[in-house]
Amino acid sequence: MNDYCLALLATAALSLSAEVSEGQTVTGIETDFERLSETVAFVPDVPNHVMVQGTWMWKLKTSDPKIGDGWVTNVEQVESIGDDVKERGHTIAHFTNGDVLFSKFEGTGKVLPQDKGPPHVMLKGSFTWTGGTGTHNLTGHGIYNCEMTSPPAVQGIDIPGQCNWQGEPKFASQ
Numbered sequence: 001m002n003d004y005c006l007a008l009l010a011t012a013a014l015s016l017s018a019e020v021s022e023g024q025t026v027t028g029i030e031t032d033f034e035r036l037s038e039t040v041a042f043v044p045d046v047p048n049h050v051m052v053q054g055t056w057m058w059k060l061k062t063s064d065p066k067i068g069d070g071w072v073t074n075v076e077q078v079e080s081i082g083d084d085v086k087e088r089g090h091t092i093a094h095f096t097n098g099d100v101l102f103s104k105f106e107g108t109g110k111v112l113p114q115d116k117g118p119p120h121v122m123l124k125g126s127f128t129w130t131g132g133t134g135t136h137n138l139t140g141h142g143i144y145n146c147e148m149t150s151p152p153a154v155q156g157i158d159i160p161g162q163c164n165w166q167g168e169p170k171f172a173s174q
Helices: 002-014
Strands: 026-043 049-062 070-081 084-095 100-112 120-132 138-149 161-171
Touching: 084 120, 100 138, 120 161
Parallel strands: none
Antiparallel strands: 026 049, 026 161, 049 070, 070 084, 084 100, 100 120, 120 138, 138 161
């Protein structure tokens, strides 16, 4: 069960802002994932079919120094059958100037068992920025890739891993 819950983190690639030209690529890294809540349901149709709805929080850094550090909260749904994972959800990125940025994402992944220790989770997908406030009012699309280690299902612990993303923002003023 815990292996599949980690897929909830893939939402990572979903937050950013920058003063860039239209069509310019911006990159980011998201770390220090923390599980806030989750609900797990076992689906009895096929073996190892699990659905999870969860809420997470993590730190955000982007390639543009004008953005500053931020943090992200999200809600997402993850469905796994065996080692295959599908996810989708929504995020809100919070920035030090009080602005927020909204996004939605969808992706797939694999749970990779290890000889020793907890399994690794590899995730990839796409995201869409859907608007925001102030200097973070933007739209656009991007992709993300995540690699994490599956921890015990305990709320409030940091989860090892990182998500990298890149996207092309279009600001409301462009």
